[in-house]
């Protein structure tokens with residue numbers, strides 16, 4: 427007899443068969459479409475597997491793998507993630523040729539549709555396509571983030587670095603994992619800077635923003651791009667757009683009410699110059715100067731979210747890596763202590779920065795060694811292009827392989843080692859302050875003069891070859907803040923925040 431169970435089983439089998447056929451057909455159609463629009467015929471590339479592309483090869487230690495491919499395939503190659511092609515740029519020269527020199531062509535953004543839907547909706551500067559809106563927003567934000575205006579925020583950086591130090595000291599010896607304290611430092615400092623006053627110390631506001639930031643990073647985490655790189659999966663499961671909607675509403679609630687309060691205070695107190703310094707205060711002039719003053723209310727609070735998002739993970743990661751690198755490199759710590767002890771009886775200040783080059787070198791080396799956004803944000807070209815005989819199709823996402831660029835042995839000797847001294851421009855025997863060498867490339871931190879001399883001699887050969895990558899001083903030493911027209915807008919601010927936090931910690935140890 428034909429039992430109900432057998433009937434159900436056959437029904438399921440028929441359903442699965444149909445489903446499989448539909449999935450396969452959709453996959454073939456998609457693949458065909460993509461191959462037509464997204465061919466990269468000339469670029470060298472690692473061999474992809476069907477359907478998953480190079481994902482399997484990148485499942486463990488992806489940064490090392492992409493760096494290994496740089497050595498194998500050269501400065502520009504392509505990879506396939508799922509069914510999507512990416513172009514990967516791997517040295518300063520190729521980034522300079524495409525992203526910097528052809529800025530009008532390569533400055534748009536590739537938006538991973540599903541994952542970033544919530545973030546795109548929020549008009550984040552980092553994801554806005556190249557064009558008038560991006561230019562306007564960036565120039566408004568930048569007007570309050572260059573070296574001069576950020577001086578107004580120094581008092582917040584002093585205060586929050588103090589709190590960080592006290593928080594760390596409260597632990598009273600023993601071992602600690604400082605992640606939460608560092609997150610607190612970066613977030614409250616950014617809130618103070620953006621809104622002014624003691625905004626970062628307003629506990630409810632701080633907790634709300636922290637929650638929203640955590641949700642945003644979950645939305646943009648690498649695992650969530652799976653639906654973008656394997657569009658076939660969208661027929662099986664759709665990402666949670668309701669959650670995205672709710673998150674956007676929540677962001678609006680939190681940020682617009684704080685922004686409203688600022689606008690009220692601004693209307694009442696601005697003439698008397700009573701308002702505390704803030705990013706919001708500083709951009710008022712830039713907004714007023716814009717022709718027709720077309721910027722809308724929601725675009726301002728969304729801009730603030732974009733800046734917080736840009737600052738949070740990057741700075742937290744950099745501080746965590748810097749502390750970890752200091753912990754496992756006692757020689758570097760010793761050099762740093764010596765430099766600070768010689769100069770600072772009291773806590774270091776921004777006036778001491780020029781006389782503490784080794785501290786700045788530690789931060790730069792940390793950024794080089796472990797760039798917090800190892801691929802930056804994907805760029806995309808507006809038009810088809812050709813580079814050295816290689817076809818670059820319009821709309822192909824372009825990754826700046828920052829980890830590989832920062833670990834290029836033509837530019838950095840022993841790139842896999844944490845060596846802050848490579849960032850010191852000047853060297854003479856004696857105190858750390860006045861070092862003057864032709865290239866900032868050798869192990870000062872080992873403290874062994876003979877080793878330094880050997881390293882210096884070994885550099886001479888390289889210099890005789892006149893390698894442009896070693897002698898071109900117009901390029902930055904590391905590329906962790908990106909390049910071209912979309913380079914990081916918060917670079918100056920980040921460097922100040924990182925400098926003071928690390929200088930305080932080293933001074934206190």
Ligand code: HEM
Pocket residue numbers: 551552553564571732733734736737740741744793798799801802803805826906907908909910911912913914915916917919920
């Ligand atoms: C250690 C600190 C930081 C690092 C390493 C970093 C790194 C980067 C990188 C690699 C990019 C992409 C550049 C490109 O596309 O070529 C970027 C863009 C951006 N960053 Fe940062 N960032 C840091 C801190 C900050 C801070 C403090 C802010 C806010 C005040 C910020 C706001 C932004 C924004 C808005 C963009 C998008 C720029 C655009 O698309 O025009 N970043 N950042």
